[in-house]
Amino acid sequence: xxxxxxxxxHTPMPHSHHTDPDARAQRVPIGLFLPGPRGASxxxxxxxxxxxxxxxxxLGVAQLIxxxxxPGDTVLALDAHPAIAAACGYLDRATGEIAGNxxxxxxxxxxxxxxxxPLPRPGLDSxxxxxxxxxxxxxxxxxxxxxxxxxxxxxxxxxxxxxSERSTVITAARAAGFLYHQHLPIVLAPxxxxxxxxxxxxxxxHPMSLPGGRHRVTHRDLLAFAVTTTPSxxxxxx
Numbered sequence: 001x002x003x004x005x006x007x008x009x010h011t012p013m014p015h016s017h018h019t020d021p022d023a024r025a026q027r028v029p030i031g032l033f034l035p036g037p038r039g040a041s042x043x044x045x046x047x048x049x050x051x052x053x054x055x056x057x058x059l060g061v062a063q064l065i066x067x068x069x070x071p072g073d074t075v076l077a078l079d080a081h082p083a084i085a086a087a088c089g090y091l092d093r094a095t096g097e098i099a100g101n102x103x104x105x106x107x108x109x110x111x112x113x114x115x116x117x118p119l120p121r122p123g124l125d126s127x128x129x130x131x132x133x134x135x136x137x138x139x140x141x142x143x144x145x146x147x148x149x150x151x152x153x154x155x156x157x158x159x160x161x162x163x164s165e166r167s168t169v170i171t172a173a174r175a176a177g178f179l180y181h182q183h184l185p186i187v188l189a190p191x192x193x194x195x196x197x198x199x200x201x202x203x204x205x206h207p208m209s210l211p212g213g214r215h216r217v218t219h220r221d222l223l224a225f226a227v228t229t230t231p232s233x234x235x236x237x238x
Contacts, residue, residue: 052083054152058083065087069091074114076095113144132173136173136176151169153165179227183221
């Protein structure tokens with residue numbers, strides 16, 4: 001290894017710094033949301049009567065919200081959903097719903113700690129860069145410094161020669177002033193104990209068939225973005 005490559009290999013990665021001294025220090029929540037059993041020993045929000053949100057049960061939603069917020073925080077959602085309401089009630093978080101284009105910017109003390117946004121949605125496609133930038137710019141003032149936007153992105157095979165929708169969403173969020181935090185896959189199906197292609201008992205002469213030449217989608221992308229500065233304009237938008 002040359003001296004140049006050795007130096008590069010040991011150069012520490014740059015870190016993002018808060019530009020707002022009042023911004024809360026960000027934790028680094030990490031987790032995979034795997035399907036799990038539901039039973040009497042679990043909290044009441046694990047009831048099968050509650051519908052899933054973007055592949056997450058109400059218990060999974062509570063685990064997600066619990067990682068990004070604290071008791072008493074406000075959680076916003078673009079769409080009212082029973083699983084979100086149940087999780088917020090269980091965790092002692094206030095909840096609210098916002099329209100795609102909020103008409104008023106809340107005062108800093110009343111801004112939310114978390115916004116949950118599924119994509120694509122009516123009137124907003126996850127492949128529309130300009131539309132996403134405009135939407136993120138409208139949503140950002142509803143979050144306080146140190147707050148998070150979580151985008152649940154339905155995985156769709158990219159068209160030939162196109163840019164992935166995940167990359168488009170990340171680019172749009174950055175253009176709107178968000179800091180890309182991390183990517184969490186929401187697992188929608190139980191994972192096999194062993195990767196089938198490594199199973200020595202499998203006949204090599206019979207390769208795995210891929211529907212349409214692709215693997216079956218068993219996850220949904222969850223993209224986390226952070227707010228690190230206070231929007232410059234506090235005036236109401238009418």
